[in-house]
Amino acid sequence: MDPVTAAKVVVLKQSDVYTTLERYIDKENIPTKFGGGFAFQNGMLPDLDxxxxxxxxxxxxxxxxxxxxxxxxxxxxxxxxxxxxxxxxxxxxxxxxxxxxx
Structure with missing residues (x-):
């Protein structure tokens, strides 16, 4: 991995995933598998606001x-x-x- 990309990669413990995502993303937009309120499924089409x-x-x-x-x-x-x-x-x-x- 090149250094510019490597500087952007964050590796988290399972227990830190939700709290880290919540700093950048509203809870309703975080997928439920990470503790949020968005029922995401692979293959879903975008729901434009x-x-x-x-x-x-x-x-x-x-x-x-x-x-x-x-x-x-x-x-x-x-x-x-x-x-x-x-x-x-x-x-x-x-x-x-x-x-x-x-």
């Missing part, structure tokens, strides 16, 4: 983040574009703009 939804302009009719990888890219004028990436049916690359954030 009202503040983010107000600033998104969807370019797809579904108005939701699709499953699979999404890449945010900086565009002109301070705008950020959400691009659904990865592949469809394993062989067809996916590169679809789904939303813009202003």
């Amino acid at each position: 009202h503040g983010i939804r107000q600033h998104l302009q969807w370019t797809t009719p579904s108005e939701c983040i699709p499953s699979g990888p999404v890449k945010w890219m900086q565009a002109d004028g301070g705008k950020r574009i959400a691009i659904a990436t990865g592949s469809v049916d394993r062989n067809v690359p996916r590169n679809v703009e789904i939303a813009a954030l202003y």
Whole structure:
């Protein structure tokens, strides 16, 4: 591991995980497996809060983040574009703009 990354890594005892996370994250956003109130499951799609939804302009009719990888890219004028990436049916690359954030 390079030194810059190593400086950011924190190894905790099980008993210190929740108290450390709570310094940076509200309890309702800490996964329940770490003692918080967020019932996270692998594969869950993001549940965008009202503040983010107000600033998104969807370019797809579904108005939701699709499953699979999404890449945010900086565009002109301070705008950020959400691009659904990865592949469809394993062989067809996916590169679809789904939303813009202003």
